[in-house]
Amino acid sequence: MYKLSGIILFLMFTLLEVFLKGMRRFFNRKSFVILGLLTGFTISFTPLAIAKDLDLTIVYDNNTYNEKLETRWGFSCLVEGLEKTILFDVGGEGLVLLRNMEKLKIDPKKVDVVILSHIHYDHIGGLSDFLRENPLVTVYMPKSLPQSVKDKVKDAGAKLVEVHSSIEICKNAYSTGELGAWIKEESLIIKTSKGMVIITGCAHPGVVNIVEKAKEMLKSGVSPVRKKAPPELSNEVYLVLGGFHLCWMNAWQVERIVNGVKKEKVERVAPCHCSGDLARKLFEKAYGRDFILIGCGKKIRIKDAF
Numbered sequence: 001m002y003k004l005s006g007i008i009l010f011l012m013f014t015l016l017e018v019f020l021k022g023m024r025r026f027f028n029r030k031s032f033v034i035l036g037l038l039t040g041f042t043i044s045f046t047p048l049a050i051a052k053d054l055d056l057t058i059v060y061d062n063n064t065y066n067e068k069l070e071t072r073w074g075f076s077c078l079v080e081g082l083e084k085t086i087l088f089d090v091g092g093e094g095l096v097l098l099r100n101m102e103k104l105k106i107d108p109k110k111v112d113v114v115i116l117s118h119i120h121y122d123h124i125g126g127l128s129d130f131l132r133e134n135p136l137v138t139v140y141m142p143k144s145l146p147q148s149v150k151d152k153v154k155d156a157g158a159k160l161v162e163v164h165s166s167i168e169i170c171k172n173a174y175s176t177g178e179l180g181a182w183i184k185e186e187s188l189i190i191k192t193s194k195g196m197v198i199i200t201g202c203a204h205p206g207v208v209n210i211v212e213k214a215k216e217m218l219k220s221g222v223s224p225v226r227k228k229a230p231p232e233l234s235n236e237v238y239l240v241l242g243g244f245h246l247c248w249m250n251a252w253q254v255e256r257i258v259n260g261v262k263k264e265k266v267e268r269v270a271p272c273h274c275s276g277d278l279a280r281k282l283f284e285k286a287y288g289r290d291f292i293l294i295g296c297g298k299k300i301r302i303k304d305a306f
């Protein structure tokens with residue numbers, strides 16, 4: 001038995017020596033060193049270059065989180081970590097938005113894209129004040145918004161994109177396009193390694209409908225430019241954040257929505273703005289640790305999102 005193992009080991013070493021001698025014929029010592037360095041460099045730096053976090057900061061909301069910030073009825077969320085820095089909605093009062101940004105040490109000039117979800121004042125009221133600080137942005141808004149809002153963008157010298165159907169905003173970020181029959185609203189979809197992140201303004205078309213539409217969109221390919229979605233595109237929903245518009249509903253009605261969201265396999269929820277305290281309580285009960293309590297100043301970091 002030992003003799004046999006010895007013979008096998010001897011044969012293995014002989015083969016290894018023959019292999020290395022062969023390799024040496026093709027590569028000299030210098031190329032071995034270069035190859036080693038290149039491999040080491042790639043292994044050390046590739047993960048750092050690829051992994052990027054997604055940061056979501058609530059800069060305007062009627063729910064208190066950071067007591068140093070001002071709360072008003074409305075919503076605005078800053079999205080960082082994508083190719084472009086996005087400000088989703090601008091709240092009702094521009095000066096409050098800008099003061100909150102200043103306290104959070106967010107320079108308005110670093111925003112590349114502004115998305116307006118829908119016509120209500122508490123989401124678009126801060127537009128002119130914001131554009132005065134930074135007119136070098138592209139503003140995406142529902143096509144159905146009045147000309148007066150579109151003129152504000154043009155007069156400030158910013159770029160206007162009128163959104164009707166779903167559209168790609170930048171890599172990994174999409175607008176659902178105008179949804180809803182009564183109040184037209186667009187939501188933001190961000191594709192991350194953990195699944196989709198959906199940000200809603202007021203969710204007037206219904207939060208469950210928005211989730212369904214987002215899933216459908218990413219399955220079939222979102223923009224006219226990209227007819228077919230790449231196969232790796234995940235349509236699992238990791239997080240839905242924003243106004244869910246449930247503040248006028250009773251417990252029975254809210255429960256139905258909570259169950260609907262659960263049925264869509266939404267992993268985590270962060271309702272704020274017009275969601276209402278009752279809905280926040282019932283979502284917390286249903287989601288436990290996957291419920292995120294948010295309000296003005298809350299920052300959510302999604303690690304290694306891209």
Ligand SMILES: [Zn+2]
Pocket residue numbers: 118120202204
């Ligand atoms: Zn609204």
Ligand SMILES: [Zn+2]
Pocket residue numbers: 074075120122123201202243273274
């Ligand atoms: Zn609202």
